[in-house]
Amino acid sequence: MRISSVFDAGNILVKSASNPADIRLEIEKDNGSDFYQWFYFRLTGAKDQVVRMTIENAGGAAYPKGWEGYEAVASTDREVWERIPTTYTDGKLVLEHKPDGDAVWFAYFAPYSMTRHDELIAACQQSGQVRLDVIGTTLDGRDMDRLIVGEPGSGKKTVWVIARQHPGETMAEWAAEGLLTRLLDETDPVARDLLDRAVFHVVPNMNPDGSFRGHLRTNAKGINLNREWDKASEANSPEVLAVLEEMKKTGVDLFLDMHGDEALPYNFIAGAEGVPSFTEEDARLLNAYKDALASINPDFQTKHGYAVDKPGTADLSIATNWMAETFRCLAMTLEMPFKDNADMPEPSEGWSPDRSMKMGASQLDAMRAVLHRLK
Structure with a gap:
C-alpha cells in the first residue's frame, strides 16, 4: 500500500x-x-x-x-x-x-489540474472568436493566459472575468470552463447576443503557481492575491499586476471574480457595497444581476452570504472592491461551495464540476439581463 x-x-x-x-x-x-x-x-x-x-x-x-x-x-x-x-x-x-x-x-474538491487548464486554452483558441495572449509570468515563470472573446466595436461593453485567485478553489476554474464553453457556442443565442454587444476578457486561472504546488490560498511566495489589488507588485503579486495593466488599457464595465467558500453550503454573490463611491443605482444594478441569476439557475440564492460592509469601510485590497472603486463598474465575487448546496443537495457528488460549469454558464444570462444598464 x-x-x-x-x-x-x-x-x-x-x-x-x-x-x-x-x-x-x-x-x-x-x-x-x-x-x-x-x-x-x-x-x-x-x-x-x-x-x-x-x-x-x-x-x-x-x-x-x-x-x-x-x-x-x-x-x-x-x-x-x-x-x-x-x-x-x-x-x-x-x-x-x-x-x-x-x-x-x-x-478536498474535484481537482482542476494545470494540464486541464492547458487543454482548456487549446480548445478555446480553436474558435475564430478567440484571441489568446500571455499578459505576464508568475513568480515560478508560468504563463498568465488571457482569452479575449469577441471583436471590439463602437459602443461595445468590456467584461472581465477572472477565476481561481485562490488555487484550492478549483470550482472557480470549472465555472470558468462552463462560461467559456457556452460563450463560444455559436448556436447559443445568448452568447451570440452578448458578443454583438460586448468583448470578454477571461483569465481562467489567476494563480498557476499555487495551483500546481497544491496550495489552498496563495501564490508561490505565500501571498494571498485577493489582498493585493491596491498594492500589486512584481516582487509579490505579478499575477495581479499583469491583469491590472491590461485593464487600464481596456477599461472595465463589468467585473466578475469566481471563488469557492469553504464553510457556507450555498452559491451567492458578494458585491462592493462598502466602497466609498457606491450609490443607490449601484445597489439596484447589483441586485438586478443577482435576481436574474436566481431566476435562471435554482442552484443560486440571495438569502445566505457574507455580511455587507458598512458604507466606506470596504477593504480595497480585495479585487471586487478595488474594481468597483477604481473603474466605477459593476463588480462582483461569485462564491460556490466546497460542500453540497444545502438548498438542492445531491448526495452522490454534492457540489461538483458539472454543477460549477453550469453555474459559470448561467452568468451569461445574468450578464445579458443587465448589460444595457452598465455605465
Whole structure:
C-alpha cells in the first residue's frame, strides 16, 4: 500500500500508512504561509479493503468550520468524483472508503489540474472568436493566459472575468470552463447576443503557481492575491499586476471574480457595497444581476452570504472592491461551495464540476439581463 502526492496539484504528508485501517496524514502548508486546507493524493494497493485515513492537523486548517458537514471526494478515473463518508471530531478529519480499483485519488474538491487548464486554452483558441495572449509570468515563470472573446466595436461593453485567485478553489476554474464553453457556442443565442454587444476578457486561472504546488490560498511566495489589488507588485503579486495593466488599457464595465467558500453550503454573490463611491443605482444594478441569476439557475440564492460592509469601510485590497472603486463598474465575487448546496443537495457528488460549469454558464444570462444598464 502506498500514498503519493508528487504530481500536479498534489498535497499530503504521510505520517504512517502500514495499516489500511489506521492511515495517518497531514496537509502541507502553502509555501511561505500558514494557510492550508487543500489536499489531493493517490492511494494504491488497497483495492477491496476498507481504509480509514485520519488527517491529524485538520483542526489547524485555514477554515476549520469548513470541515463541519463536509465530505471528501474520491475517484478511480479522475473524471467522476464521488463523495465519501467523512467525519470531523476533535480537530481530526477522518475519511473512510473501500476502493474498487488498484489506484484511487482523494481530494478536498474535484481537482482542476494545470494540464486541464492547458487543454482548456487549446480548445478555446480553436474558435475564430478567440484571441489568446500571455499578459505576464508568475513568480515560478508560468504563463498568465488571457482569452479575449469577441471583436471590439463602437459602443461595445468590456467584461472581465477572472477565476481561481485562490488555487484550492478549483470550482472557480470549472465555472470558468462552463462560461467559456457556452460563450463560444455559436448556436447559443445568448452568447451570440452578448458578443454583438460586448468583448470578454477571461483569465481562467489567476494563480498557476499555487495551483500546481497544491496550495489552498496563495501564490508561490505565500501571498494571498485577493489582498493585493491596491498594492500589486512584481516582487509579490505579478499575477495581479499583469491583469491590472491590461485593464487600464481596456477599461472595465463589468467585473466578475469566481471563488469557492469553504464553510457556507450555498452559491451567492458578494458585491462592493462598502466602497466609498457606491450609490443607490449601484445597489439596484447589483441586485438586478443577482435576481436574474436566481431566476435562471435554482442552484443560486440571495438569502445566505457574507455580511455587507458598512458604507466606506470596504477593504480595497480585495479585487471586487478595488474594481468597483477604481473603474466605477459593476463588480462582483461569485462564491460556490466546497460542500453540497444545502438548498438542492445531491448526495452522490454534492457540489461538483458539472454543477460549477453550469453555474459559470448561467452568468451569461445574468450578464445579458443587465448589460444595457452598465455605465
